Amino acid sequence: MTPAHRRQAEYGEDHLRRLRLVRALIQIGGVPVAAAREVIAAAEDESLDHRLRLGAATRALPCAEAPAEDDPAVRTARRSVEALLERLGWSSGRGLDMLNPAHRRLIDSVAALVRLGYPCDTEQLLPYGRLAAQLAVTDLDMVEEQPTPSGQIEAAVALTVLYEPVLLSLRPMAHAEESARRF
Numbered sequence: 001m002t003p004a005h006r007r008q009a010e011y012g013e014d015h016l017r018r019l020r021l022v023r024a025l026i027q028i029g030g031v032p033v034a035a036a037r038e039v040i041a042a043a044e045d046e047s048l049d050h051r052l053r054l055g056a057a058t059r060a061l062p063c064a065e066a067p068a069e070d071d072p073a074v075r076t077a078r079r080s081v082e083a084l085l086e087r088l089g090w091s092s093g094r095g096l097d098m099l100n101p102a103h104r105r106l107i108d109s110v111a112a113l114v115r116l117g118y119p120c121d122t123e124q125l126l127p128y129g130r131l132a133a134q135l136a137v138t139d140l141d142m143v144e145e146q147p148t149p150s151g152q153i154e155a156a157v158a159l160t161v162l163y164e165p166v167l168l169s170l171r172p173m174a175h176a177e178e179s180a181r182r183f
Helices: 003-027 033-044 050-054 056-060 072-088 101-116 122-144 149-182
Strands: none
Touching: 003 033, 003 149, 033 050, 033 149, 050 149, 072 101, 072 122, 122 149
């Protein structure tokens, strides 16, 4: 048995998958080592309900501090985001919004658009929200394909962290294609 096979036999496939996941979180997702440890610990914490364990990856992503409420752009962004969520019918986590890193990033991003004078009211944000809802269905379909709770949690982590760069890469490629068609 080669040294690599010996290590593989000692650790087992589950442990090796976890190590590959941690490496991907750090190298591709840009998640700090400590946060990657927290993701794995939360994912394995059976005292948490399944939904909280599935959300562990999202909570580990780097995020901004809570937006400054005295900033007029933040107030405008918050109104736009709240109206968007209302239009989409999204009520999950209401009241806990500022604890959600994605919600804070959204408000920060929309506030930056407001400051730059770009249109970002509900009508401009709605297509993005609808596309995100479609992606959520696709992601959760893939999560549900996993036969075990731990497999579902690993899939949720991988999809949350590792598909983010896929989306961020596809968007400028799509822009280039659409620009070539238009111009």
